[in-house]
Amino acid sequence: MQKIRAFHRQSIEHREEFWRREAQRIHWHEPFTEVLDYSRPPFARWYVGGRTNLCYNAVDRWAQIDPDLPALIWVSTEVDKEAVYSRADLAREVNAVAAMLRGLGVGKGDRVLIYLPMIAEAAFVMLACVRIGAIHSVVFGGFASHNLAQRIDDAQPKLVVSADAGSRSGKAVAYKPLLDQALASCAHPPAKVLLVDRGLVPFDAVAGRDVDYATLRARHDGAQEPVEWLESSEPSYVLYTSGTTGNPKGVQRDTGGYAVALAASMDYVFGGKPGDVYMSTSDIGWVVGHSYIVYGPLLNGQATVMYEGLPTRPDGAILWKLVEKYRINAVFSAPTAIRVLKKLDPGLLKRHDLSSLQALYLAGEPLDDTTANWISEGLGKPIIDNYWQTETGWPILSAQPGVEDVPTKFGSPSFPVYGFDVRVVSETTGEDLGPGQKGVVAVQPPLPPGAMSTIWGDDERFVRTYFTSFPGRMLYSTFDWGLYDQDGYWFILGRTDDVINVAGHRLGTREIEESLNSHPAVAESAVVGVADTLKGQVAVGFAVLKDPAALGDAQRALELENDIKRVIEQRIGAVARPARVRFVGALPKTRSGKVLRRAIVALCEGRDPGDLTTIEDPGALEQIKESIKDNAA
Numbered sequence: 001m002q003k004i005r006a007f008h009r010q011s012i013e014h015r016e017e018f019w020r021r022e023a024q025r026i027h028w029h030e031p032f033t034e035v036l037d038y039s040r041p042p043f044a045r046w047y048v049g050g051r052t053n054l055c056y057n058a059v060d061r062w063a064q065i066d067p068d069l070p071a072l073i074w075v076s077t078e079v080d081k082e083a084v085y086s087r088a089d090l091a092r093e094v095n096a097v098a099a100m101l102r103g104l105g106v107g108k109g110d111r112v113l114i115y116l117p118m119i120a121e122a123a124f125v126m127l128a129c130v131r132i133g134a135i136h137s138v139v140f141g142g143f144a145s146h147n148l149a150q151r152i153d154d155a156q157p158k159l160v161v162s163a164d165a166g167s168r169s170g171k172a173v174a175y176k177p178l179l180d181q182a183l184a185s186c187a188h189p190p191a192k193v194l195l196v197d198r199g200l201v202p203f204d205a206v207a208g209r210d211v212d213y214a215t216l217r218a219r220h221d222g223a224q225e226p227v228e229w230l231e232s233s234e235p236s237y238v239l240y241t242s243g244t245t246g247n248p249k250g251v252q253r254d255t256g257g258y259a260v261a262l263a264a265s266m267d268y269v270f271g272g273k274p275g276d277v278y279m280s281t282s283d284i285g286w287v288v289g290h291s292y293i294v295y296g297p298l299l300n301g302q303a304t305v306m307y308e309g310l311p312t313r314p315d316g317a318i319l320w321k322l323v324e325k326y327r328i329n330a331v332f333s334a335p336t337a338i339r340v341l342k343k344l345d346p347g348l349l350k351r352h353d354l355s356s357l358q359a360l361y362l363a364g365e366p367l368d369d370t371t372a373n374w375i376s377e378g379l380g381k382p383i384i385d386n387y388w389q390t391e392t393g394w395p396i397l398s399a400q401p402g403v404e405d406v407p408t409k410f411g412s413p414s415f416p417v418y419g420f421d422v423r424v425v426s427e428t429t430g431e432d433l434g435p436g437q438k439g440v441v442a443v444q445p446p447l448p449p450g451a452m453s454t455i456w457g458d459d460e461r462f463v464r465t466y467f468t469s470f471p472g473r474m475l476y477s478t479f480d481w482g483l484y485d486q487d488g489y490w491f492i493l494g495r496t497d498d499v500i501n502v503a504g505h506r507l508g509t510r511e512i513e514e515s516l517n518s519h520p521a522v523a524e525s526a527v528v529g530v531a532d533t534l535k536g537q538v539a540v541g542f543a544v545l546k547d548p549a550a551l552g553d554a555q556r557a558l559e560l561e562n563d564i565k566r567v568i569e570q571r572i573g574a575v576a577r578p579a580r581v582r583f584v585g586a587l588p589k590t591r592s593g594k595v596l597r598r599a600i601v602a603l604c605e606g607r608d609p610g611d612l613t614t615i616e617d618p619g620a621l622e623q624i625k626e627s628i629k630d631n632a633a
C-alpha cells in the first residue's frame with residue numbers, strides 16, 4: 001500500500017498543491033485566487049474567488065462532448081418502466097426545469113424543498129436548482145409529515161416539489177396527504193408546490209398553490225436557462241441529518257469544493273472513467289443519493305442508473321440483471337441489501353453476465369465478515385467497504401483502486417482517503433492513540449473540499465457540535481468508535497452518541513423519543529438501537545405510562561404498543577417504527593437524571609450491563625430485564 005500511503009501523505013502535507021491539481025477536473029468560469037482560506041478555523045473555504053456551477057459541470061460540459069451517450073438511466077421495477085436519457089436529453093430536461101423554477105419565482109439563494117420518490121424528475125429538479133443557484137433540500141420520501149414540517153420550517157423554501165405518490169413493493173404510497181398535512185402544520189409554508197402526477201393516487205390540487213409539473217414542462221420545452229456562476233463557497237444544497245438532539249441538522253455543502261471532491265472520488269475511490277456506467281441503489285433522500293446517484297457520476301462523465309425498486313423484486317437477481325443489461329461497471333449498495341439477498345438462492349448471483357462489473361461498493365453501516373464473504377464468493381468480484389457520513393459528503397475510509405490495488409480485509413473499510421487527516425483519539429484526553437487502541441475516529445481540520453461547510457443557519461452549532469468533543473484540541477468528531485491495526489487497516493466499532501442505524505438509515509433516538517412522548521398515554525420514554533441480524537440495528541422503545549394500570553392488562557398493552565408505533569410511523573415514517581415498545585414503571589437513570597442507554601442496550605443484546613455505580617434506582621433496570629423476558633427484539 002505504498003502508493004496509497006504516499007498519496008494520502010501528499011494530500012495532507014502538501015494540501016494546497018494537491019487540491020490545486022485536482023481542481024483541474026472541473027470547469028471554472030473564473031479561476032480561483034486561493035486554494036484554501038483557513039483564516040477562521042474550523043471554517044474552510046476552498047477555491048476562494050473561483051466561479052463555477054455544479055450543473056454545468058455535470059450536464060452541459062458532457063453534452064457538448066458526446067451528446068448521444070447515456071447520462072441517466074431510470075429503471076423502476078415498481079411501475080415497470082425504464083427510460084434512458086442521453087447527455088443531450090438530460091441537458092434539455094434540466095434546462096426546461098430550470099426555466100420552470102425561474103418562472104415560479106425561484107432565484108439564486110432561494111431554497112427548494114424536494115420531497116419526491118426515485119423518479120428521474122427528482123434528479124432534473126436537483127440539477128435545475130444548482131443550475132440557477134437555488135439551494136435544494138431533499139427530504140427522504142419515506143419520512144412523514146412531522147419530519148417534513150420540521151425541515152420546511154428550518155429551510156423556509158420558496159417552493160416544494162413533490163408527487164402524488166411513491167411506490168413500494170408494487171403498492172402506491174401516497175405523498176400528497178403527508179405533504180398537505182406538513183404544510184398545514186408548519187410556520188413557513190411556501191407559496192407554491194410543484195407536483196409530479198404519476199397517476200398512482202388521485203389527489204385534489206390546492207387552487208393557487210399547486211402547479212402541475214407536466215403542464216409547465218410542456219410550456220418550457222426547448223428553453224435554454226443560463227447558468228448562475230457561483231463563488232466556490234456559495235451553498236449548493238442543504239441535507240438534513242440526525243444527531244443527538246431532536247432537531248435535525250441541515251448539513252450545508254459548498255459548490256466548487258464538492259464538484260472537485262466528487263469528480264476525484266469517482267476516479268480514485270470508485271475506479272470510474274468518463275463513459276462508464278455506475279449504479280447506486282441508495283435514495284436521493286440520503287447523502288449517497290446526492291453524491292453517488294446524481295452528482296458524482298455525472299461530474300465525471302459517467303452514466304448513472306437511478307433505480308426505483310427493491311433488490312428482491314421481481315426477484316433477487318434484479319441488480320445483476322441491470323448490470324448485464326446496461327453494462328454497469330460499479331455498483332454501490334448497503335450491507336442490508338446484501339443481507340436480504342443472502343436469504344435467497346445464491347444461484348441468483350450467477351444468472352447474469354457480470355463481465356462489465358469491476359467491483360461492488362458497500363457503505364452506510366458496518367459490513368460483517370459473513371455477508372462480505374458470501375457476496376464476494378457469489379459474485380467473484382472485489383467488495384469495497386467504504387466509511388463516511390452525510391457530513392463528509394464522500395468516503396473518509398476506503399480502499400482506493402484508482403490509486404492502487406491493495407488487498408482488503410473483511411470487516412475493515414481499509415485506509416484513510418486522501419484529504420482526510422483521520423486519527424483515532426482518546427475520548428477523555430483527546431490524544432492520538434496507536435495501532436490496536438480503540439478510540440473516537442476524528443479528523444484534524446481543515447476538512448477537505450466537499451465536506452460540510454457549516455450547519456444551515458447556525459455556524460455556532462456547527463462548531464459546538466462537531467469540534468468541541470476533545471479537551472484542548474479542535475478536532476472534527478465523527479461520533480464513531482474505531483481503531484486501526486498494525487497493518488494500517490481501519491475498523492469502525494459503532495457510534496459514540498445516540499444515533500442509530502436501521503438498514504443503513506441514520507436516525508436519532510431522540511427524534512423517535514419525541515414522537516413516542518407525543519402519545520397521550522406516555523409519561524416518558526427511552527429509545528435505543530438494538531443489534532439485528534438483518535437490519536444492523538432496530539429501534540426498541542421503553543415507555544413509562546401516565547396511568548400504570550394499563551400495564552397489568554396484556555391486551556390493553558398490546559393495543560397501546562401498536563398505537564404508539566402507528567403514531568411514530570405517522571410522524572417520522574416507517575423507517576423509525578420501533579421493533580417493540582415495552583412498558584416499564586421507571587427508566588434506569590443516573591443520579592443526575594441521565595438515562596443509562598448503554599446498560600439498556602446491553603441487556604437487550606444479552607450482554608452484561610457494565611458499570612452501574614451511578615445508577616439511581618437498580619429496580620428500574622430489573623424492570624427492563626423483566627420487560628424483555630419474551631426476548632423478541
Ligand code: AMP
Nearest residue numbers: 363364365366386387388389390492506
Ligand atoms: P449517514 O450520515 O446517514 O451516512 O450515516 C453515517 C454513519 O453510518 C457513520 O457515522 C457510521 O456510524 C455509519 N457508517 C457509514 N458507513 C459505514 C461503514 N462502512 N462501516 C461502518 N459504519 C458505517
